[in-house]
Amino acid sequence: MNPEVPTNCLPAELVSRTGFLLGRLGMALKTQMMEAFEAEGFSAYQYSVLALLDEGPRTAQAAIADALQFDPSQLVAMLDALESRGLIERKRDPNDRRRQMVSLTAAGKRQLAAFRKLVQRIEDDFLEPLDEDERRELHELLLRVAVQRDARYVLPVAAKS
Amino acid sequence: MNPEVPTNCLPAELVSRTGFLLGRLGMALKTQMMEAFEAEGFSAYQYSVLALLDEGPRTAQAAIADALQFDPSQLVAMLDALESRGLIERKRDPNDRRRQMVSLTAAGKRQLAAFRKLVQRIEDDFLEPLDEDERRELHELLLRVAVQRDARYVLPVAAKS
DNA sequence: TATTGTTATACTCTATAACTATA
């Protein structure tokens, strides 16, 4: 027998399809992220929320759901969890008491910094076979595909300073 | 107002993460594939099965589940559907009547050819913003990441003759 | 009456466990 050579290889036809790889890898990475966050008592979605709020508070929960393409009803539980840990703050809009204004707290900023390290660690591990240039190349290619599909993926022109 | 500029852009932090793009795009493409197959009365998983069997019949269902990383119990329904349409054939192994030998029929080969066109069409549409060289580059980068994670993604050295 | 956030319900998908027949 030859234990080095896997007997149950994937069909070459599938492996040679970019779409198949994209689907499988995307799913694998997502799963890995979810598990890592869960192991620390959080959810990966909560990271997205904090990252969004770091760009400024939102005047309504619906704005968050809209930007991240989350279901408004499933957002409630996420915000509840974040609020009970003191990472975000919900305040009723005095002009329209139906709306909740959501903002990041100081503790939330600190947690976000920790999340960044976690995400970076997983991503580095995942992209390990690629050097820095190749990672940039991969990112650029994916970003162009993403922007084509949804204009909301455009990066702000002057992100820095 | 300025309807061209989306007010609910994704946070730059997320868009600048390769992992985020990979996860989102992978999911989006998978969903698109699933819907396209479903619209024709099939499932995208069935394409994987046919592609695998095109490389040769399998001596047991478990080998298929193993190669494609499907749950054996969920594979049953897939094979049932394929068999009832005459696309595959199941034969009991006379030496071990517990095993089912699974092979592609002539009709199955024809259906596989049709599936290939469908998949190619969706993939072309998805990768539209990239030219041929860039698509090759993207595929090569993804493949290297995939192989690192799971050796079964290795493409056979001499795939063609 | 319409909208915001919330809660409750239903549905899909997957993963686990039990079952049958063969060995």
Add this chain to the structure above:
DNA sequence: TATAGTTATAGAGTATAACAATA
């Protein structure tokens, strides 16, 4: 007793629909 395939069950995750407060 163990294994291959099958069927049944349970659980997570997601989407839909009803609800209460405010406009």
